[in-house]
Amino acid sequence: MLNYLLGRRDFHARKKIINAVKSFDKYNESELLDNASALLIFKSDIQQCWLVFTSQRMYFVIDDTEKGILKALWARDKENIIVDGRVALHLKEEKYSKETGRLLFGNMNNSLMYTHSLFNGVSISGAIINLAQKHFIDE
Amino acid sequence: MELLELAMDLAILGDSEHQSYTPIVFACSSAFYGILMVLLDFCTCKATQKPSFLKLSYSGLASISMIFLWGVGAGLAGLLGTGVGIFEISRTACIFVGAGWPVVLPRLIASANSELSTEKVPME
Numbered sequence: 283m284l285n286y287l288l289g290r291r292d293f294h295a296r297k298k299i300i301n302a303v304k305s306f307d308k309y310n311e312s313e314l315l316d317n318a319s320a321l322l323i324f325k326s327d328i329q330q331c332w333l334v335f336t337s338q339r340m341y342f343v344i345d346d347t348e349k350g351i352l353k354a355l356w357a358r359d360k361e362n363i364i365v366d367g368r369v370a371l372h373l374k375e376e377k378y379s380k381e382t383g384r385l386l387f388g389n390m391n392n393s394l395m396y397t398h399s400l401f402n403g404v405s406i407s408g409a410i411i412n413l414a415q416k417h418f419i420d421e
Numbered sequence: 422m423e424l425l426e427l428a429m430d431l432a433i434l435g436d437s438e439h440q441s442y443t444p445i446v447f448a449c450s451s452a453f454y455g456i457l458m459v460l461l462d463f464c465t466c467k468a469t470q471k472p473s474f475l476k477l478s479y480s481g482l483a484s485i486s487m488i489f490l491w492g493v494g495a496g497l498a499g500l501l502g503t504g505v506g507i508f509e510i511s512r513t514a515c516i517f518v519g520a521g522w523p524v525v526l527p528r529l530i531a532s533a534n535s536e537l538s539t540e541k542v543p544m545e
Contacts, residue, residue, distance in 0.1 A: 286483075286487070287490060287491075287494075287530070288477055289478035289479055289483060289484060289487045290478045324542060325537055325538060326537050326538040326540065327476075327537060328541075329542055331542055346544065347478070348478045348480065349480070349544070350480060355544070355545075378540070379539070379540065381536060381537065381539060382539070394542075395542060397536075397537065397538045399536035399537070
């Protein structure tokens with residue numbers, strides 16, 4: 283109701299976030315969406331950003347309630363993340379503002395913002411590496 | 422119709438204070454200013470393509486009902502305020518309620534969770 287009064291819709295549920303990767307051009311049917319994981323990394327009044335891990339890729343999905351957009355903005359193939367059987371992401375966290383941090387990918391040309399309060403007492407790098415290991419190595 | 426005429430008198434046209442003005446008239450005038458305030462924000466937001474000053478989001482037809490609802494909210498606040506004796510029935514008070522309601526409340530709602538990020542992720 284509060285969101286309605288502010289002119290915004292509610293954020294999409296986790297399952298819909300995972301299904302959003304189907305519209306990404308690199309997506310193929312062999313990716314096992316039933317076993318996919320979604321990690322909420324950024325949350326503001328109007329946006330939520332997720333990292334979705336399938337058996338083949340890590341997707342960055344944005345859910346924007348103001349513009350009514352839910353889509354995967356970019357994806358990183360498993361082959362670019364796993365080197366010699368190990369996760370090679372080289373993540374580096376840095377402070378961006380009081381509420382927000384920036385996560386730099388050492389061997390990629392991109393970075394992403396994350397919300398500190400979503401990772402109270404937990405490292406975002408650790409959470410990403412754990413999920414990458416689970417989906418790209420253990421499975 | 423008489424109610425609306427009295428409301429318009431209180432809001433703009435007539436005396437700023439009069440014994441014929443009732444709390445219901447005050448509520449209607451407050452609602453008028455509430456709608457006017459949100460409408461002004463809507464026009465500014467669309468014309469300048471900048472975020473809303475009132476921290477509201479205007480998308481599609483839902484904006485119309487939202488603007489109307491903020492007016493109704495200001496009206497209810499005015500009715501309640503005069504009912505419990507917080508506001509005297511005057512034009513100044515109804516402008517205060519009508520303009521203040523949509524300015525203060527969305528900010529309070531939006532700031533309910535101060536731990537959220539305030540940045541915007543680019544969509545490219």
